[in-house]
Amino acid sequence: MATWDDVSRLALELPEAVEGTDASGMYKWTVHDKHFAWERPLRKRDLEELGAAAPAGPILGAKVAGLDDKRGLIGSNPAVFFTVPHFDGYPAVLVLIEKVSLDQLEEVLADAWLCRAPKRMAAAFLSASRRPS
Numbered sequence: 529m530a531t532w533d534d535v536s537r538l539a540l541e542l543p544e545a546v547e548g549t550d551a552s553g554m555y556k557w558t559v560h561d562k563h564f565a566w567e568r569p570l571r572k573r574d575l576e577e578l579g580a581a582a583p584a585g586p587i588l589g590a591k592v593a594g595l596d597d598k599r600g601l602i603g604s605n606p607a608v609f610f611t612v613p614h615f616d617g618y619p620a621v622l623v624l625i626e627k628v629s630l631d632q633l634e635e636v637l638a639d640a641w642l643c644r645a646p647k648r649m650a651a652a653f654l655s656a657s658r659r660p661s
Contacts, residue, residue: 529626529627529628530625530626530628530629530630530633531625531626532555532567532586532625534625534630534633535555535557535565535588535625535633535637536555536557538630538633538634538637539557539564539565539637539641540557542559542637542638542641542645542653543559543645543649543652543653544559544560544645544649545557545558545559545564545641546558546559550566554566554567554568554569555567557637558644559641559644559645559646559649560644560645560646560649562644563591563644564590564591564637564640564641564643564644564645565588565589565590565591565636565637565640565641566588566589567586567587567588567589568587568588568589568622569586569587570582570583570587570612571614573614574612574613574614577612577613578612583610583624585624585625585626585627586624586625586626587622587623587624587625588622588623588625588628588636589615589620589621589622589623590620590621590622590623590636590637590639590640591619591620591640591643591644592619592620592621592639592640592643593619593639593642593643594619595617595619597619597621597639598611598619598620598621601621601636602621605632607624607627608623608624608627608628608632609621609622609623609624610622610624619643621636623636638653638657641653642654
């Protein structure tokens, strides 16, 4: 089970990642002024659309490389990863913080960061970490 402290720690371990808040005071993490992860509680409309299936607990939004990656994450573990109609067609996934493992969280954050980091920085990170691109 992860916490916001875990999200913050793992996000800030990524090169040039910066933590801040948006206009409503919600957490966000950026690289070169591009957000890659953010606090995303369910809104009234989300709750209405999801009905009884609406999950409870803190939720992280994270960029993904594409819609296939989004579908893959949701399909691999729908108890942790999900989406709402607001994000239809948008490459981002929602993550239930209290249900995600630290390993999954670290991978999701690194992948989100890779989506937004400058190409040379991302290539250097991949080379140093020996992660597949």
